[in-house]
Amino acid sequence: MRKLLLSTAIASATLVASNAIAQTTVSGNLDISYKMVGSNTTAATTNSFNGFGKEAQINIQNKGKLNNGMDYAAGFSLEDDGNQGTTLFNENTYINIISGNTTLHVGSDHIQNSDRTLATFVGLIAEDLTNSTGTGLAADIFLPAVGADPAQAYGVGIIQAIPNIGTFSALYVPSNTAGGVGGDDVAHDSADESAYEIGFVGSLGVKGLSAHAFMNKADRSDAAASINDVKGLNYGLSYNMGAITVGYNYKKTEFTTAPSTTANTGETKQNEYGLAYALSPNLTVAANYTKADPSSTLVDAKSKSLAVGYNLGAIALTAQAARLENYTGVANVDADVLYLRASTKF
Numbered sequence: 267m268r269k270l271l272l273s274t275a276i277a278s279a280t281l282v283a284s285n286a287i288a289q290t291t292v293s294g295n296l297d298i299s300y301k302m303v304g305s306n307t308t309a310a311t312t313n314s315f316n317g318f319g320k321e322a323q324i325n326i327q328n329k330g331k332l333n334n335g336m337d338y339a340a341g342f343s344l345e346d347d348g349n350q351g352t353t354l355f356n357e358n359t360y361i362n363i364i365s366g367n368t369t370l371h372v373g374s375d376h377i378q379n380s381d382r383t384l385a386t387f388v389g390l391i392a393e394d395l396t397n398s399t400g401t402g403l404a405a406d407i408f409l410p411a412v413g414a415d416p417a418q419a420y421g422v423g424i425i426q427a428i429p430n431i432g433t434f435s436a437l438y439v440p441s442n443t444a445g446g447v448g449g450d451d452v453a454h455d456s457a458d459e460s461a462y463e464i465g466f467v468g469s470l471g472v473k474g475l476s477a478h479a480f481m482n483k484a485d486r487s488d489a490a491a492s493i494n495d496v497k498g499l500n501y502g503l504s505y506n507m508g509a510i511t512v513g514y515n516y517k518k519t520e521f522t523t524a525p526s527t528t529a530n531t532g533e534t535k536q537n538e539y540g541l542a543y544a545l546s547p548n549l550t551v552a553a554n555y556t557k558a559d560p561s562s563t564l565v566d567a568k569s570k571s572l573a574v575g576y577n578l579g580a581i582a583l584t585a586q587a588a589r590l591e592n593y594t595g596v597a598n599v600d601a602d603v604l605y606l607r608a609s610t611k612f
Contacts, residue, residue: 294324299607303396305403306600315398322346325358337364341376359420369425371437374444377425378435378467379417380480381410384502385515385540388552389573389586392538395603396593403601406593407567408558409517409536413498414484416461418444432468432477442484459485461496474506476513496520504540513540533561548577564595571603582609 302316327341343357360373371377383391393408411417421439428434442461463482469475479501497520504513515538536559542552556569571588588603 289330290326290328292324292326293612294322295609295611296323297321297607297609299605301606302604303398303403304602305396306598315403320347323357332363338362339364362425367427367429369427371423371425371435372421374420375418377417377423377437378433378465379415379437380412380463380465380482380498380500381415381417382478382500382502383513383515383517383538383540384476384478384504385513385538385556386552386554387504387511387513387540387542387573388550388575389554389571389584390588390605392554392556392558392567392569392571392588392590395569395571395588395590395605396601404594404599406590407534407560407564407595408556408569408593409519409534411498412480412482412500412517412519414442414461414463414482414496415444415498416442416463416482416484419461428468430469430471432466432470434464434466436462436464438462461485463498476504476506478502502538509544511540511542511544513542514538515540535559535561550575560595562595565592565597567591567593567595569593580610583607584609 297320299319300316301319302314304314306313323343323345325341325343327339329337329339332338339362340360342359345357358375360371360376362372362376363370386392391408391410393406393410396403396406416437416439419439419442421437423435423437426434438460439462440460442459461482461484463480465478465480467478470477480499482498484496499518500516502513502515504511517536517538518533520533536556538554538556540552540554542550544550552573552575554569554571554573558567560566568591569588570590571586573584573586576583584605584607586603586605588605590601590603592599593601
């Protein structure tokens with residue numbers, strides 16, 4: 267018992283000493299929105315849906331020096347999206363050990379990843395426009411992230427920054443289950459197999475240019491021999507010319523089963539185009555066109571949107587109107603969307 271108490275005291279003293287050269291910060295954001303969707307989908311019990319939504323997040327982060335001279339960073343976030351039905355602690359959880367431009371990453375939802383686009387500058391991406399809760403709206407076939415999207419699972423990665431060029435990353439997760447972990451001494455049992463993702467984010471040394479490229483793959487589940495590997499590809503470019511910014515993004519997902527007429531399976535390719543114009547330092551208007559092309563007998567889905575963003579300093583306002591055609595992959599299933607949002611950070 268004395269040996270245990272002594273070791274505990276030494277560990278406590280070490281933590282206190284480390285905290286003396288560490289910096290802890292608390293930040294957060296709050297979005298309150300209103301969305302109205304008018305749809306002619308036959309799956310809907312009514313054709314019009316509207317209401318308020320909310321997303322709140324608190325970030326707790328710590329950074330400092332290790333006793334070997336290396337840097338470290340660690341943190342986690344608490345997120346509450348409306349009526350949160352799952353744990354609050356599955357966001358932005360990580361421990362990073364940093365040596366110069368190289369970072370060893372362990373965690374979930376923190377490393378740079380394929381859940382991004384360079385073609386939507388203001389407002390929601392196409393996949394989020396018809397998101398709904400407790401309604402009869404059918405699911406759309408637009409791609410959010412691509413393929414396996416392993417960054418939402420717990421894993422280990424390496425991040426290498428190259429000054430003036432960008433940042434390369436590689437991530438491996440032993441079980442591709444989003445947030446699917448138990449306690450720190452519990453082995454995780456899941457039918458999901460391992461996955462990996464490699465990527466790049468940067469300017470390539472060109473002023474005004476933003477670029478990214480990601481590819482990922484998840485092994486098929488042993489629980490279903492007929493299911494294939496899931497693969498994803500995402501690359502995009504945007505270029506800023508003063509008040510004008512243009513962007514293009516390409517996404518591709520190879521799904522888990524053969525093409526079907528009843529579900530978005532097989533392969534989907536998605537092209538996204540964006541244009542933004544800054545009318546003033548605080549006022550921006552933007553347009554987006556997205557087309558999802560499934561390889562199955564589903565028809566192409568299209569999204570056209572116009573958005574306005576206004577920066578009030580502490581509060582940012584967004585208004586977006588969109589027209590979606592064949593958004594479920596079924597011909598003539600269309601929707602009109604109005605989205606309003608007030609956002610603040612602290």
